[in-house]
Amino acid sequence: xxxxxxxxxxxxxxxxxxxxxxxxxxxxxxxxxxxxxxxxxxxxxxxxxxxxxxxxxxxxxxxxxxxxxxxxxxxxxxxxxxxxx
Numbered sequence: 799x800x801x802x803x804x805x806x807x808x809x810x811x812x813x814x815x816x817x818x819x820x821x822x823x824x825x826x827x828x829x830x831x832x833x834x835x836x837x838x839x840x841x842x843x844x845x846x847x848x849x850x851x852x853x854x855x856x857x858x859x860x861x862x863x864x865x866x867x868x869x870x871x872x873x874x875x876x877x878x879x880x881x882x883x
Contacts, residue, residue: 803880 801809816824828835842850857863864872 803877 816827819827
């Protein structure tokens with residue numbers, strides 16, 4: 799399922815907020831969603847695992863990689879282009 803740009807931006811803002819929020823508020827937020835957080839299970843599909851394996855093999859065989867800084871720069875450039883189309 800493809801997320802809308804608005805959803806992506808909201809998630810980014812929430813992540814930044816949670817990373818910087820004071821402990822009292824963090825606990826309140828956690829309490830609101832504790833059941834969902836605790837029940838959440840991480841199951842990776844076979845397709846996802848295969849993609850991870852493919853990327854790992856590419857990396858260890860000397861394939862070209864991109865730093866997190868460069869990846870973020872590229873993502874931001876693309877997001878800017880999409881926003882202003």
